[in-house]
Each structure stands twice: as C-alpha cells, then as structure tokens.
Amino acid sequence: xxxxxxxxxxxxxxxxxxxxxxxxxxxxxxxxxxxxxxxxxxxxxxxxxxxxxxxxxxxxxxxxxxxxxxxxxxxxxxxxxxxxxxxxxxxxxxxxxxxxxxx
Numbered sequence: 241x242x243x244x245x246x247x248x249x250x251x252x253x254x255x256x257x258x259x260x261x262x263x264x265x266x267x268x269x270x271x272x273x274x275x276x277x278x279x280x281x282x283x284x285x286x287x288x289x290x291x292x293x294x295x296x297x298x299x300x301x302x303x304x305x306x307x308x309x310x311x312x313x314x315x316x317x318x319x320x321x322x323x324x325x326x327x328x329x330x331x332x333x334x335x336x337x338x339x340x341x342x343x
Contacts, residue, residue, distance in 0.1 A: 243273040247298055248312040249305065269312065272305075274298040274334075276313075283335060292321050298334045305332050310339075 248269040255265035279294045296318070298311070311318050311334070318336035326333055 243275050243299070243301075245274045245276045245298070245313065247272050247274045247300070249300075249308040250310040250312060250317075251306075251308055252310070270304070270308075272300055274300045279335065293337050294321060294335050295338045296336050297324075298336060299326070299331050300334060302330055302332045305334070311336060 249272050251268045251270070252264045253266045253268075254262050257263050275298065277297045277299065279297055283294060283297075296313075298313075305323075309320050311320065313336075317339040319339055320334045321337050322335040324333035324335065
C-alpha cells in the first residue's frame with residue numbers, strides 16, 4: 241500500500257508568559273506522506289486499559305518524524321500517543337488519538 245495520505249506533523253514552540261506559565265508561542269507544520277491503517281485489536285485494548293482511545297495509525301518515513309506529538313490529517317487534530325518501530329529500519333508507526341474540540 242503506497243504512502244498516499246498527506247499529514248502535517250506539528251512542531252510547537254513553547255515559551256513562557258509574564259507570570260512564568262508555559263504557553264505555545266507558535267506552531268510550524270511539516271507536510272509528510274503517510275500510510276493510514278486501522279488500529280490493531282491488541283493495540284486498541286492495551287490503550288483503552290490506560291484511558292487512551294487510539295483511532296488511527298500512520299506509517300511514515302523515519303527521516304520525517306522528529307518527535308512531534310500532534311498531527312493534522314484532513315483538517316482534524318490528532319495526538320501521537322505512541323510510536324512503534326516496525327521491523328524495517330526506514331519507517332515508524334504513529335499511533336494517534338483524535339483530539340476532541342480542536343480544529
């Protein structure tokens with residue numbers, strides 16, 4: 241299956257406000273081609289046990305991923321809740337959970 245989905249990896253720049261609270265001062269996005277795939281059954285049940293709700297996995301080239309914890313896919317935000325190293329050294333799997341109330 242080809243890398244036909246377009247996702248945007250989101251980098252957040254965190255700064256501090258006047259009273260010392262961490263705030264996101266800016267975001268940059270990086271366009272990336274990915275393969276979307278369903279969550280595997282055991283992955284789903286393991287995540288649900290700890291209060292997470294994975295909804296999709298994306299396979300991306302390892303060179304494109306730099307630890308981002310959010311992505312945008314089809315104008316919807318997802319949190320990266322876990323990464324999986326597949327057997328090949330060129331890819332990485334991002335297990336994602338849809339963010340509620342965020343566009």
